[in-house]
Amino acid sequence: xxxxxxxxxxxxxxxxxxxxxxxxxxxxxxxxxxxxxxxxxxxxxxxxxxxxxxxxxxxxxxxxxxxxxxxxxxxxxxxxxxxxxxxxxxxxxxxxxxxxxxxxxxxxxxxxxxxxxxxxxxxxxxxxxxxxxxxxxxxxxxxxxxxxxxxxxxxxxxxxxxxxxxxxxxxxxxxxxxxxxxxxxxxxxxxxxxxxxxxxxxxxxxxxxxxxxxxxxxxxxxxxxxxxxxxxxxxxxxxxxxxxxxxxxxxxxxxxxxxxxxxxxxxxxxxxxxxxxxxxxxxxxxxxxxxxxxxxxxxxx
Numbered sequence: 505x506x507x508x509x510x511x512x513x514x515x516x517x518x519x520x521x522x523x524x525x526x527x528x529x530x531x532x533x534x535x536x537x538x539x540x541x542x543x544x545x546x547x548x549x550x551x552x553x554x555x556x557x558x559x560x561x562x563x564x565x566x567x568x569x570x571x572x573x574x575x576x577x578x579x580x581x582x583x584x585x586x587x588x589x590x591x592x593x594x595x596x597x598x599x600x601x602x603x604x605x606x607x608x609x610x611x612x613x614x615x616x617x618x619x620x621x622x623x624x625x626x627x628x629x630x631x632x633x634x635x636x637x638x639x640x641x642x643x644x645x646x647x648x649x650x651x652x653x654x655x656x657x658x659x660x661x662x663x664x665x666x667x668x669x670x671x672x673x674x675x676x677x678x679x680x681x682x683x684x685x686x687x688x689x690x691x692x693x694x695x696x697x698x699x700x701x702x703x704x705x706x707x708x709x710x711x712x713x714x715x716x717x718x719x720x721x722x723x724x725x726x727x728x729x730x731x732x733x734x735x736x737x738x739x740x741x742x743x744x745x746x747x748x749x750x751x752x753x754x755x756x757x758x759x760x761x762x763x764x765x766x767x768x769x770x771x772x773x774x775x776x777x778x779x780x781x782x783x784x785x786x787x788x789x790x791x792x793x794x795x796x797x798x799x800x801x802x803x804x805x
Contacts, residue, residue: 507579509543510572512536513551517569521558522659546661552630570666576783599623599637601718602735603777606757609797613790622790628735630708631716632661636652638780639665642803644791647798649752650777653723657715662780671778672795677720678753678766682742687767694770695724702728704738719773721748739764752777754801 516525516536528710544551551565574761600606610626619713627637634646650658650669662669685701687693703726706718714722730747732738741747742764752775753766779795781787787795 505543505546506578507541510576510582512539514572514576515567516552516559517565518539519563552556570784588668594621594790595623596788597627597637597643598645598647598794599627599629599634599643600668601631601634602628602738603647603752603754604759605754605801606647606798608759609794609801612797613794616793617790625668630706631718632708635661635665635667635780638667638782640780643795644781644788645782647777648780649775649777651720651773653720654715661707665782666783668783669778669780671776672798674750674774674776675754675803677769677771677773677775679748679769680751680764681748681752682746683763683765685742685746685748685765690767692770693767695721698748699727699796700743702730702741702747704741704749705729705731706738707731707733718751720773742743750780754803
């Protein structure tokens with residue numbers, strides 16, 4: 505088994521065709537086919553099923569390619585570090601549902617590292633995109649929540665995307681609203697009391713399913729729902745329309761100031777904040793530091 509064989513196999517899987525992979529790698533189709541034949545024979549694994557339209561990765565092939573990609577990634581890191589004259593830029597990227605505390609944790613982590621040596625990226629985005637970004641390694645970590653309502657659906661999506669969910673902390677559900685809201689000073693609040701006010705929800709695009717909603721109790725028959733695509737608009741709607749959303753209630757005053765409040769909802773339901781990563785992949789040092797920064801926002805018990 506060689507790095508070249510692994511590169512050939514990964515490229516064929518990505519292109520879905522031996523011909524396209526051969527063009528990408530500037531080798532002949534016969535060279536590719538021969539290399540894959542030898543790799544399959546040596547590993548006693550059928551990696552691809554050949555069809556008239558190209559190739560399809562088998563279930564056993566998926567497992568082998570997962571290891572192959574990790575090996576190639578590690579080789580490229582070593583190559584950049586030891587075999588190139590240019591100073592290598594370390595990369596760290598996070599995708600998340602719209603959580604201010606997750607952005608704050610990202611900022612705290614970034615401050616601990618020399619920014620000239622790193623390339624950073626942070627994406628506040630839709631639930632399915634968070635999962636897709638981790639699946640494709642666009643982000644090393646994705647931050648989202650699960651609860652009793654969406655757990656089975658999301659676990660299936662995690663499995664299909666070759667990622668795993670790691671819990672960080674459990675928290676009660678709160679109504680997040682402007683401090684000038686008529687109900688902002690309540691010690692607890694009920695859905696009946698919230699009924700006259702618009703419920704705010706993040707738009708989930710083509711994946712706009714109750715199970716992908718960032719807000720808990722997404723299937724409840726609210727009198728009025730207003731969807732928004734970004735956190736800034738959501739906060740403006742809270743101020744201008746006395747809107748509210750149901751979330752974990754973790755307040756981050758350093759970024760949002762003292763304009764908003766989280767009032768506990770009168771319910772026994774809870775939600776689990778956690779992160780997803782590629783299965784069997786170890787976290788980088790920066791990712792591990794980011795996870796520790798996230799844990800600091802766990803509600804006091």
